[in-house]
Amino acid sequence: MLRILRDLFRYNREFAIGATLVLMIVALSVASFFSPYPTLSTYVVPPDIPPSWAYPLGTNSRGQDVFWQLSASMRNSLLFGISVAFISRIISLVVGLTSGYLGGFADRVLMSINDTFVVMPLFPILMLFFFLMHDNMSWPLLALAMAALGWPYDARLIRSVALSLRTREFTTQSVFSGMSTPRILIEEHLPYVLPIVFATTMNNINWSIGLEVTLSVIGITNIETPTIGTMIYWANQHTAMVAGVWWWVLAPVATVVMTFIGLFLLAVSMNEYIDPRSRLARMEGSR
């Protein structure tokens, strides 16, 4: 395992850059536990100070230190993204594996529903939902709703792999030795699709953080919790760009762009890891 990581780091530039970016983001998030100020309080430092030695990323118009605010926001956004990705992975695994294994009518029905969700404009639907929930909005509910909509693309991907596993001999053997369908899916087929699931997880985290940012900026999430989105929301409320407090907007935007690119590159290199031939080709090429 370590050797694979080392090889990936040495020969795969995407993995090296992606892993470095993600490590930096994780370090920033962990730093939030050492914050000298409570993240929710305002006017703990003088407002609107540009980046300096005392305040590395400056302070905002609400009297908060942008660095520590950013750290807590990144942690919350990341945790949110991971929870959405985790829940939606379960749904897409269940749908993808079942559909691919059962085939026939069940497959056609599941995939029709799947394709419907793929082309559906999710954003207006989410807006409608949050508009109605308004005062009852909470982050777990938001995560659940987004997970319920974020699975279909990856379910199709998992299904395409499961479809090819169905005709393999070991599946036939498991059926003949009397294994139940759920057990075949979990014990025999799941290990084959896990690498793809990891790659799609990264993309799904990106997707959910992106949506979180958008919904927060519009102001229909719980804007009191510091996240990347609510940070930009408050900056917009105080017209930070017009007032010249550019560091308040730039800090979360730059950080979240780093996160997106880092996770995306990890997903790309993960796909390469899944196909060992291309990994070998790359190692030969750089020698």
Place this chain on the structure above:
Amino acid sequence: MRTYGIYVLRRFGQFVLVVFIGINVAFLITHSTPIDPVEQAISSATQFGFSDPTAVEQLRQSLRELYGVEGTFWEKYIHFWTRLAVGDFGPSLSAFPTSVSALIGRALPWTIGLLTTSTLISWALGNFLGGLAGYYRENRILKAIGIVATGLQPIPSYIMSLLVLIMFGFVWPIFPISGGFQMNLSPELSFAFVRSVVEHSILPVLSLVLITIGVWFIGMRSIVSNIVTEDYVLYAELAGVDRHRILASYIMRNALAPQLTGLTLSLGAIFNGAIITEFVFGYPGVGTLLVRAVGTGDYSLVLGITSISIIAVATGVFIIDVMYPLIDPRVKLT
């Protein structure tokens, strides 16, 4: 030709399914949440100082009739579909007494224009450059474009629009950053008006193109670099077919078919992106209308836009599906 008929019929079936499931999801959301949409709308409306008790009671009464919250579940369900079928979502609360359909009808052409222009540019350019990059693998410029595309691809709509807005609104202000046309011009077919519309659409279109071009570029590059290794390409090369012709009609044409399927699959996501971009640039389309409706608590407008969006995207997918045989004639033949 008969097989094409069957193909179109099947795609139409998918269209009906998307609309059916989408509208049902919208119905379930509005009718299964513990929140009464009428009370929600009233509390949002009274938030801004509108609180004469008799007027509120009248509002409540008319809203209850309008939203069809009376009656059994099935009555409500039928009521919902009937209203949708005739395109009547009642009057808008925030722009009373203008009807929701009129508001959406006014905004929809802007969104469709923005969406069509940016998707055409992004899809054509992304596929063209991606195809070149897959064929001429050692070209420096194409490699550099590849790195930029990889960096652009994962950035979501809001952040990209914000970056473009900061770039061309604050750092280098050369384009108008808000609205659909200049305020003092009246919408007519004059040179000044058209020019103003084009100028105002540059930044939203640019953001949308930047958001999506990476996907097409990277997808096309990987498909083409796979096709290049096929025997028939090698044969064509050995037979001395012109390289440009090999790329255009032997490779790109084959690679376009999955890319067109990809376009239909991501149309919903592209639409989401357009909504968000419109909101950032204050473009007078459906997206800005939706965000404003949410802000002012205009329930019927939110519901109307959601329903229309579902139908619009499903229609777009259907149109592209019907055009599919232009790129892949096998659909017609077999």
